[in-house]
Amino acid sequence: MLGYTQEELEHYFKVYIKETSKEIGISEEELLKGLKEYYNGFSFDGEHYVYNPFSILKFFEEKEFQNYWFESGSPSFLYEYIKGRKITYEDLVKETVSAMDFSTREIEDANANIFFTQAGYLTFKGKERYLLEEEYILDYPNIEVKSSFSKLILEANYNIENSKIKELCKTIIKSIQRNDIKTVIEEIKKVISSIPYNLHKKEERYYHSLIYTILAMTGLNVRAEELTNLGRSDIIIEFNERVYIIESKLDKSAEEAIKQIKEKKYYEKYRGKEIYLIGININSEKRNIVDYIITSLREGF
Numbered sequence: 001m002l003g004y005t006q007e008e009l010e011h012y013f014k015v016y017i018k019e020t021s022k023e024i025g026i027s028e029e030e031l032l033k034g035l036k037e038y039y040n041g042f043s044f045d046g047e048h049y050v051y052n053p054f055s056i057l058k059f060f061e062e063k064e065f066q067n068y069w070f071e072s073g074s075p076s077f078l079y080e081y082i083k084g085r086k087i088t089y090e091d092l093v094k095e096t097v098s099a100m101d102f103s104t105r106e107i108e109d110a111n112a113n114i115f116f117t118q119a120g121y122l123t124f125k126g127k128e129r130y131l132l133e134e135e136y137i138l139d140y141p142n143i144e145v146k147s148s149f150s151k152l153i154l155e156a157n158y159n160i161e162n163s164k165i166k167e168l169c170k171t172i173i174k175s176i177q178r179n180d181i182k183t184v185i186e187e188i189k190k191v192i193s194s195i196p197y198n199l200h201k202k203e204e205r206y207y208h209s210l211i212y213t214i215l216a217m218t219g220l221n222v223r224a225e226e227l228t229n230l231g232r233s234d235i236i237i238e239f240n241e242r243v244y245i246i247e248s249k250l251d252k253s254a255e256e257a258i259k260q261i262k263e264k265k266y267y268e269k270y271r272g273k274e275i276y277l278i279g280i281n282i283n284s285e286k287r288n289i290v291d292y293i294i295t296s297l298r299e300g301f
Contacts, residue, residue, distance in 0.1 A: 037221060038144050071148060143221065164194075168218075177239075211246070247279055248289075
């Protein structure tokens with residue numbers, strides 16, 4: 001009723017998995033990984049996860065990784081809600097929530113993170129205990145929702161046209177495939193420069209959220225504020241066997257951003273992969289990225 005488990009997917013769709021992997025020219029392991037990243041991740045307790053049934057069925061019908069469920073809903077309503085309240089990624093996932101937070105009688109009056117969790121666009125990604133009460137960590141369930149939702153935020157909050165968003169997606173994805181990070185950052189700079197000056201905020205979190213949203217809308221495997229034993233990284237991009245660790249600073253040097261990545265060892269869990277460190281300096285007066293450093297982990301280690 002509420003989603004397919006991993007075991008159910010692999011058992012009941014065994015023939016479809018086999019046929020589809022041959023048809024689109026990837027291994028069954030790669031296909032299963034893609035399905036998990038795109039359509040898994042919905043949880044009701046922060047511990048067990050299920051696949052979106054609608055998206056899985058549409059995928060095996062169309063045999064393409066597309067945002068089926070999100071685009072079957074009511075984006076016009078979401079657009080107006082996001083635009084009216086100026087919703088950003090930071091508003092949705094920054095704070096943990098408790099069971100009591102879901103007791104609001106009218107869902108429209110709830111905080112944005114509660115509203116979007118009830119609507120299925122956010123889900124429980126873990127639990128933390130404070131004294132006797134459990135709190136839930138919220139995040140987008142998967143790439144399908146994260147990508148579509150991020151496009152909607154860019155369109156509603158920053159006046160970026162849908163046609164430009166589509167072109168931007170293509171350019172960033174192709175650049176990542178070529179390992180051309182310089183072009184990715186230059187494209188991000190173009191987007192930021194196209195945003196009206198009165199919408200900008202002199203806050204580091206504003207630019208962090210904006211850069212994350214631009215990258216997330218592409219459909220790449222992008223994560224924000226990933227926890228480590230020494231802190232939390234700004235943005236992580238994983239593509240094949242490459243990992244990009246991005247740290248952005250407001251009115252500070254790109255060198256300082258790189259230094260933080262190294263001191264906090266945000267790269268440690270990715271040892272064995274090809275790792276790139278990216279430090280970004282944003283100038284609050286110029287309202288854009290003014291300097292950046294791209295280096296690989298093997299350089300200077």
